[in-house]
Amino acid sequence: MSPTTGRGGPTTAEYLDAARTFPTGVTVVATRYRDGTPAKTVSAFASLSLDPLLIAVAIGRHSPLVWAARASGVLSVNVLRHDQQEVADHYARPERDRPQPPPAGLVREHTGAPVLDDCLSWFDCRLVTVVPGGDHSLLIGQVVGVRSGNGPPLVHHAGRYHGLGPAAQQPLLPHRV
Structure with missing residues (x-):
């Protein structure tokens, strides 16, 4: 029996505590x-399908990035090192x-969506659909171009950035928004 039985479900704080793990x-x-090039740091990204090649990202439904992607019909997902x-x-x-200039340059690829010219990998996509998901929108894109590199990714866990591997055992600074 869960500790939330009889209370109507978990609180937002309980949900966030569990999600941060x-x-x-x-x-x-x-x-x-x-x-312009609307862009946003996002951790809710997933490879969705191999046939066709699809990705999904969840973005706050009121974010200007959602309506800009709808208007342009394209988006990119750039995986950070x-x-x-x-x-x-x-x-x-x-x-x-x-602050300007941004710490990494953006270039245009197949769809014209901006991709980071220096990152671990990127996915250049045509927007297939936008699905409502509570306070977020799920953007689903068909991948038309990719690039991948080598090295460990930047990872977010428990409110902090981390690296992977023996040289990255200590957490990096908390993210600043």
Whole structure:
């Protein structure tokens, strides 16, 4: 019997405590919109299908990135390396609070969606659909281009960034938003 039996389910705090135990990779999701490149640090990313090649990312439903991706029909998911905490912090901030220039350059690939020119890997996608999911939207993209490199990823766990492997046993600084 769970400790929430009879209380109507877990509280938000209990849910977050449990969710923080799951380590995730750290990505920057980007799209194009008019002359801009809306982008955001996102840890809710998954490979969804091999036939066709699909990915999924969950983004707060009120994020400008959601409507910009709908308008442009394209998005990219950029997987960060263990040494790219500065990039993650940059895109975790609201756009108006981001210092310029960004810590990593963006280039356009197959779809015209901006991808980080220096990251562990990227997925260039055409937006297939946007599915509502509570306070988030699930963006599903068909992958039309990829690039992958070598090295350990940046990982987020329990409110901190981490690296993987023997040289990365200590957690990095807490992320700053």
